[in-house]
Amino acid sequence: MRRRAAFTLALVFGFVPAAASAEGGSFSDAEVLGQKPAVRVDLAQTRVSAYEQDGRGYQSQAGPLNGRGSEKLQVLQVQGEFVMQQGEHLTHRVWVPVDLVTSASANAIDKYYSKPDVVSSASAQNMAQEVEYELSDRADANTTWTGGVGFHHEEPFLSWLYSLEYRRSFAEDNATLSIAANQVLDWFDAFALGGSRRGRASRASSNLNLGFSQLLSPTTLAAVSYGVTLQRGELSNTWNTVPLAAGGRESENLPRERVRHAASLALQQYLPWRGALRLRYRFYRDDWDVTAHTLEAELRQRVADWLLVGASYRYHHQAAVSFFTIDAVPALSPYATADSDLGGLFTQTLGGTASVNLPTARLGTLFLSFGFDHYFRSDKLRVNVATWATGFRY
Numbered sequence: 001m002r003r004r005a006a007f008t009l010a011l012v013f014g015f016v017p018a019a020a021s022a023e024g025g026s027f028s029d030a031e032v033l034g035q036k037p038a039v040r041v042d043l044a045q046t047r048v049s050a051y052e053q054d055g056r057g058y059q060s061q062a063g064p065l066n067g068r069g070s071e072k073l074q075v076l077q078v079q080g081e082f083v084m085q086q087g088e089h090l091t092h093r094v095w096v097p098v099d100l101v102t103s104a105s106a107n108a109i110d111k112y113y114s115k116p117d118v119v120s121s122a123s124a125q126n127m128a129q130e131v132e133y134e135l136s137d138r139a140d141a142n143t144t145w146t147g148g149v150g151f152h153h154e155e156p157f158l159s160w161l162y163s164l165e166y167r168r169s170f171a172e173d174n175a176t177l178s179i180a181a182n183q184v185l186d187w188f189d190a191f192a193l194g195g196s197r198r199g200r201a202s203r204a205s206s207n208l209n210l211g212f213s214q215l216l217s218p219t220t221l222a223a224v225s226y227g228v229t230l231q232r233g234e235l236s237n238t239w240n241t242v243p244l245a246a247g248g249r250e251s252e253n254l255p256r257e258r259v260r261h262a263a264s265l266a267l268q269q270y271l272p273w274r275g276a277l278r279l280r281y282r283f284y285r286d287d288w289d290v291t292a293h294t295l296e297a298e299l300r301q302r303v304a305d306w307l308l309v310g311a312s313y314r315y316h317h318q319a320a321v322s323f324f325t326i327d328a329v330p331a332l333s334p335y336a337t338a339d340s341d342l343g344g345l346f347t348q349t350l351g352g353t354a355s356v357n358l359p360t361a362r363l364g365t366l367f368l369s370f371g372f373d374h375y376f377r378s379d380k381l382r383v384n385v386a387t388w389a390t391g392f393r394y
Contacts, residue, residue, distance in 0.1 A: 042091075043083035045367075045391025051075035055381030058326045058338035059240040059252065066243045071340065071381060076100045081391075091136040099128040101154075128154035132161065142169045156189035174215040182207040190238040193251045203233030219270035229260040242338045245327040252337050260286040274302040284318070290342075292318035306358060312351040312373075320344035340379050347377035364394035 056068035063069030079097040086092060132150035139145060143166075150161035165180040183206055190201040206229065213223035233256060240252035264282040271277060277299050284292035293316070300310040320343045323335040330336070355369040368390050375383040 039084055039086045041082065041084050041394050043081065043391065043393050045081050045389055047077075047079040047081070047387060047389040049075075049077040049079070049385060049387040051077070051383065051385050053381065053383045055340070055379065057340035057379070057381070058243055059340065065249065066247065074102045089138045091134075091138075093132075093134040093136075095130075095132045095134075097130050099154075101126045101128060126155055128152065128157075134163075142173075143167070158187045160185045176211075176213045178209070178211040180207075180209040180211075182209075186233075188234075188238075190234065193241065193249070201234035201238060203231060203235060205229060205231045221268040223266045223268075224264070225266075226263045227261070229258075229262075231258040231260070232256060236337075240337065240339055242328045242336045243326055245329050250328065250330065250336070252339065253335050254337060255288070255335055258286055258288055260284070276300045288342075289322040290319055292316065300353075306356055308353075308355045308357070310353040310355075312349070312353075314349040314351075315346070316348075317346040318344065340381060343379065345378045347375060349373055349375045360392075364392045366390075366392055 051074065053071060053073040055071040056063065057071045058068050060069030060071055062072075077097055077099045079095065081096075082092075082094045084092040130150060130152040132148060134146055134148040136144055136146040146163075146165040146167070148161070148163040150159075152159035152161070162183045163180065165178060167176060167178045169176045184204070186203045186205075188201055190198050192198045207227060208229075209225060209227040211223065211225040213221060216222055235254045235256065235258060236252050238251070241249040242252050243249055262282060262284045264280060266278065266280040268279075269277045278297070280294075280296040282292075282294040282296075284290070284294070294314065295316075296312070296314045298310060298312040300308060302308050321337065323333055323337060324339075324343050325333075325336050326338050328336040328338075351371065351373040353369065353371040355367060358366045358368075360366055369388070371385075371387040373383075373385045375385070
């Protein structure tokens with residue numbers, strides 16, 4: 001009876017009695033522990049990001065009637081991420097971000113045409129929550145299927161996300177093919193000019209991505225990808241406005257369909273001084289007449305076994321949508337936007353990271369990381385993003 005009780009305690013509390021024996025002999029590890037744990041945690045981390053944006057744009061009413069208004073925005077995001085391995089084939093990932101948002105532009109949608117504070121309670125300060133779950137099944141040594149679902153909620157906005165990815169490796173894992181499909185459904189409040197709600201609006205975004213990577217040498221990896229996205233429904237946020245040539249403003253009006261194409265080429269190179277270089281080019285084109293080119297470079301350097309630092313640079317240039325205007329004449333075009341994100345511009349981003357990895361005796365590797373990015377573009381918008389992450393890899 002004592003041996004049975006000791007064995008039960010071992011299973012419940014996770015220890016093995018040192019003197020447990022059967023008929024004078026010791027239990028084997030397999031007899032005491034059984035198989036490997038059914039579920040184990042591979043990663044547990046928290047991440048805090050502070051996002052601060054400042055600039056001026058014609059779509060914002062937080063300014064002169066026919067001039068540029070404030071695009072000031074502040075976001076504090078807290079994330080939790082957990083990755084768990086179940087058996088030899090299944091991997092679970094749970095990601096939970098929570099955003100605290102302040103937005104001067106959205107808070108001013110009632111500035112000219114109605115009394116103050118009609119909708120400011122939702123947009124002056126808002127909290128957004130999201131939950132995403134992914135399940136990966138390693139069907140065999142070369143094939144992995146990954147499915148995901150997600151839900152996003154904030155006061156005037158709901159969103160559902162679904163994804164499915166097929167990944168297969170070839171040539172002794174020297175090449176990889178991936179096919180991924182993503183579906184996003186949004187449901188949100190629609191606002192009339194002046195801030196009054198005019199019911200609900202919706203949009204759907206369907207995306208398909210193809211990717212292929214090839215190990216060119218023991219130290220060089222190349223990858224190409226192509227993605228197409230079809231968006232339908234209300235593609236505006238419904239509170240953006242457009243200055244009129246005759247004076248005053250009207251609500252932004254966008255087409256109800258958008259087809260977007262993106263292709264990219266990436267090269268990763270290991271450097272003999274314990275560093276790595278990643279280069280990437282992305283070409284974008286859509287049926288709103290936007291053409292964009294993006295160049296990215298990222299350098300990572302291991303300074304010590306426990307310290308990794310990195311630096312990055314990104315350049316992006318895009319043409320404006322065909323119906324971008326800051327002095328709209330409704331009789332000439334059914335569509336009009338003054339949104340600075342849809343105008344012609346170029347942007348640059350400078351970033352840096354530092355990561356510390358400290359092995360522990362029982363809790364795996366403790367990691368601490370910090371990153372900072374400064375984003376600025378030709379229309380004077382600027383963004384600063386600081387991120388702090390900590391957690392354990394097991």
